[in-house]
Amino acid sequence: MARALIIGGSLGGLFAGLLLRQAGWDVTVFERSSGDLASRGVGIGTHVELFAVMRRLGIAVDQSIGVPTGARICLGRDGAVIARLPFEKILTSWALFYRALRRHLPDACYRAGMQLEDVAQDAGAVSAIFAGGTRVEGDLLVGADGLHSSVRARVFPANPAPRYAGYVAWRGAIEEATVPPAGRELRESYTFFLPPREMVLSYWQPGADDDARPGRRRLNWIWYHPVHARELAALCTDAAGRHHAAGIPPPLIRPDVIAAFRAEARALLPPQYVAVTEATPAPFFQPIFDLESTCLAAGRVALTGDAAFVARPHVGAGVSKAALNAAWLTDALAAAPGNIDAALSAYERQARAFGTALVARARYLGAYLEDPPRAGLAPDPIPVMQAIGAPLREIPELAGTF
Numbered sequence: 001m002a003r004a005l006i007i008g009g010s011l012g013g014l015f016a017g018l019l020l021r022q023a024g025w026d027v028t029v030f031e032r033s034s035g036d037l038a039s040r041g042v043g044i045g046t047h048v049e050l051f052a053v054m055r056r057l058g059i060a061v062d063q064s065i066g067v068p069t070g071a072r073i074c075l076g077r078d079g080a081v082i083a084r085l086p087f088e089k090i091l092t093s094w095a096l097f098y099r100a101l102r103r104h105l106p107d108a109c110y111r112a113g114m115q116l117e118d119v120a121q122d123a124g125a126v127s128a129i130f131a132g133g134t135r136v137e138g139d140l141l142v143g144a145d146g147l148h149s150s151v152r153a154r155v156f157p158a159n160p161a162p163r164y165a166g167y168v169a170w171r172g173a174i175e176e177a178t179v180p181p182a183g184r185e186l187r188e189s190y191t192f193f194l195p196p197r198e199m200v201l202s203y204w205q206p207g208a209d210d211d212a213r214p215g216r217r218r219l220n221w222i223w224y225h226p227v228h229a230r231e232l233a234a235l236c237t238d239a240a241g242r243h244h245a246a247g248i249p250p251p252l253i254r255p256d257v258i259a260a261f262r263a264e265a266r267a268l269l270p271p272q273y274v275a276v277t278e279a280t281p282a283p284f285f286q287p288i289f290d291l292e293s294t295c296l297a298a299g300r301v302a303l304t305g306d307a308a309f310v311a312r313p314h315v316g317a318g319v320s321k322a323a324l325n326a327a328w329l330t331d332a333l334a335a336a337p338g339n340i341d342a343a344l345s346a347y348e349r350q351a352r353a354f355g356t357a358l359v360a361r362a363r364y365l366g367a368y369l370e371d372p373p374r375a376g377l378a379p380d381p382i383p384v385m386q387a388i389g390a391p392l393r394e395i396p397e398l399a400g401t402f
């Protein structure tokens, strides 16, 4: 049986591992973290294409998969509703998807605490070399190791590096029971607040134990906020003076940075969002990047998910992209049995066309948030509410790419 080594045990790695296993590959997923990944408690928007891959894996997609919303509203600075739009969407959580996928992969196929350090390959095999010196050989290696991919750095050194977009996403989620009375007005809708050069949004996601029922949910909020590149280094420096170039882990964000965030929230946001951000014990931020790989396949190695392309989150399709990449890779390998070169070339063509178009779309949606802003989507309530997380089939840039 042909052996696939998957580097990265997050959603992209799990999709690749499960689909290849279903297609008859002997699969091992290697994840550098030894902690519980399901504690990454953020909300995610979904697309029908993502659910199609879940169904292909035999994972039930029913009402427990997330929280449906039928409307979007936009608030003014005083908290009044200034625009409303019908919009069907299912919002869910990263943790729910992680658990649903992880349950389907036998423990013997998932090795935590394995940090890839190097990759070696020749015509007959590919080897993954891990910290501590462990070496594992296979027929195929999939780099599903995210934005700062070691596989990309080792095997594709000529690929462009991630490019900081000029803004960060401040984020948090609170249990429904702890949402203060002012915040309860955010209710069932997917809510926006769009002051000049900023974007704030919130939606309900499943809560603890993946419970999506009213009363048990979490309110997830995101605030896209311009931060000039020269200020980002200071934000990403911890109290011990250590700079975290790849993004600062949330517990290390300095108290003065969080205090400044809270002061800005009080000065700028409507009462609903002031209440909700105040009730969030540990808000954190993630710098936003663009990444466009020019090369996704070399010999027996392929890149998928965020290791290959990172589109700003406004399309809400990072997880869908990781799932589609895994499906296209599996299908290309099945269509060219015994011919990895042909299979990976076919995969690369499809994934590159889609990824390039997705990054372009997301840059257009986020152009007005950059510092300095660029021309792109008009930052008015109706165009923004129509465009953010729109169905993939309705996005002109993606036409013909999937």
Ligand SMILES: Cc1cc2nc3c(=O)[nH]c(=O)nc-3n(C[C@H](O)[C@H](O)[C@H](O)COP(=O)(O)OP(=O)(O)OC[C@H]3O[C@@H](n4cnc5c(N)ncnc54)[C@H](O)[C@@H]3O)c2cc1C
Binding pocket: 007, 008, 009, 010, 011, 012, 013, 030, 031, 032, 033, 037, 043, 044, 045, 046, 114, 115, 116, 117, 144, 145, 146, 147, 148, 149, 150, 151, 169, 171, 222, 286, 304, 305, 306, 307, 313, 316, 317, 318, 319, 320, 322
């Ligand atoms: C603010 C924000 C909002 C978002 N909203 C949405 C949304 O609504 N919908 C959506 O679909 N997407 C959204 N995304 C994007 C989405 O989270 C990512 O696209 C998706 O998680 C990428 O999955 P991945 O498996 O490719 O990479 P990752 O989730 O980054 O996983 C990479 C894994 O590889 C591991 N790893 C890294 N290096 C090594 C190594 N050397 N050896 C072994 N393992 C390694 C890491 O520990 C990690 O577990 C959002 C992103 C942000 C920043």
